[in-house]
Amino acid sequence: MDATDLSANRHSANVHAAIKYTDIYFKDGNIVLLAGMSYFLVHQGLLSRHSEVLDQLIRTMDNSLVLEGRPVLTLPDPSPDITHFLKAIYDGISFLTHDSQGFPTLSSVLRMLTKYKVHHLRNDILRALSVSWPTTLAQWDARETSVTAKAGTYTPLDALPHPIQIIRLAREIDYPPLLPSAMYDLSRITPRQVALGVESPITDRCTGLTYTDLLTVLKGRERASRFLSTFILNELEGRQPSRSCLHRKDTCRIAFEAIMFELLRDIGGIISNLTSDPLYAMSEAEKMHICDDPLGSETPSMKPCEPCRREFAMTVDAARVQFWGKLPEWFDIEVSTWG
Numbered sequence: 001m002d003a004t005d006l007s008a009n010r011h012s013a014n015v016h017a018a019i020k021y022t023d024i025y026f027k028d029g030n031i032v033l034l035a036g037m038s039y040f041l042v043h044q045g046l047l048s049r050h051s052e053v054l055d056q057l058i059r060t061m062d063n064s065l066v067l068e069g070r071p072v073l074t075l076p077d078p079s080p081d082i083t084h085f086l087k088a089i090y091d092g093i094s095f096l097t098h099d100s101q102g103f104p105t106l107s108s109v110l111r112m113l114t115k116y117k118v119h120h121l122r123n124d125i126l127r128a129l130s131v132s133w134p135t136t137l138a139q140w141d142a143r144e145t146s147v148t149a150k151a152g153t154y155t156p157l158d159a160l161p162h163p164i165q166i167i168r169l170a171r172e173i174d175y176p177p178l179l180p181s182a183m184y185d186l187s188r189i190t191p192r193q194v195a196l197g198v199e200s201p202i203t204d205r206c207t208g209l210t211y212t213d214l215l216t217v218l219k220g221r222e223r224a225s226r227f228l229s230t231f232i233l234n235e236l237e238g239r240q241p242s243r244s245c246l247h248r249k250d251t252c253r254i255a256f257e258a259i260m261f262e263l264l265r266d267i268g269g270i271i272s273n274l275t276s277d278p279l280y281a282m283s284e285a286e287k288m289h290i291c292d293d294p295l296g297s298e299t300p301s302m303k304p305c306e307p308c309r310r311e312f313a314m315t316v317d318a319a320r321v322q323f324w325g326k327l328p329e330w331f332d333i334e335v336s337t338w339g
């Protein structure tokens with residue numbers, strides 16, 4: 001960022017009407033930061049150490065504006081944003097939470113850390129966010145397990161920020177690695193819900209995607225759905241039993257057919273609050289294969305024998321890995337490390 005953009009000390013008229021922010025006010029401070037109608041008495045050396053942008057602003061600031069005997073640096077940001085930002089610099093980021101309630105504060109801090117180039121704290125927050133919007137399938141599966149209620153109902157919005165908020169934030173701070181999983185996350189609800197956006201808990205206003213991102217998510221959704229259809233056609237329709245099949249009759253072939261019909265009935269939909277989740281659907285197909293007839297008796301069973309189950313499980317695992325690997329391409333996102 002160009003320091004002149006921030007144009008320090010333009011708002012000198014505010015300085016005498018500004019109110020001291022007592023929680024971030026150090027008597028041994030040697031610089032006053034003015035943001036909106038609040039001021040903070042802080043330490044130049046600390047700010048310069050953490051932020052190269054603030055360091056540059058401090059070096060070039062006009063020292064003629066003084067408050068409480070210290071030079072004043074005026075910042076163009078809203079006072080709550082600077083409050084959270086300074087709190088992060090002085091106290092660390094442990095006060096932030098990653099749930100939907102804590103998201104407005106977390107996103108404010110992340111925007112400020114990005115703007116003022118406080119790299120280490122920004123990286124720490126991004127690492128924590130990546131647990132919920134990850135780049136690997138293993139992390140995604142762990143996340144899904146953590147947000148699925150015991151009854152099997154998928155309830156992410158109680159625990160996590162809405163994916164639309166994550167997509168907007170990732171765009172704003174220019175951090176693409178969050179985008180493929182956030183867009184996939186979003187693509188699992190209906191296109192109508194995607195287009196309607198999400199209501200902000202603070203302003204009660206609806207926030208939606210940009211038109212370009214909306215089209216991208218809907219296009220990615222179609223591609224993901226096509227992958228599942230192809231998987232069903234190639235791997236389940238008319239699937240032959242394993243060469244090591246333990247059943248003599250058609251039991252395993254019939255079992256695969258039953259699984260195919262279950263998938264076609266959209267098992268990921270009504271049952272779990274998800275309308276389109278191929279990753280979930282494929283792993284459910286695998287779970288339907290838990291063998292209750294490992295010795296291969298001739299008792300009729302709708303589940304395949306262990307060798308057939310094992311072969312199909314490997315097929316599902318490979319398909320899920322391939323699916324995950326495609327997400328950046330399907331959602332038109334360039335990421336340097338994925339999968």
Ligand SMILES: [Zn+2]
Nearest residue numbers: 245252305308
């Ligand atoms: Zn079999």
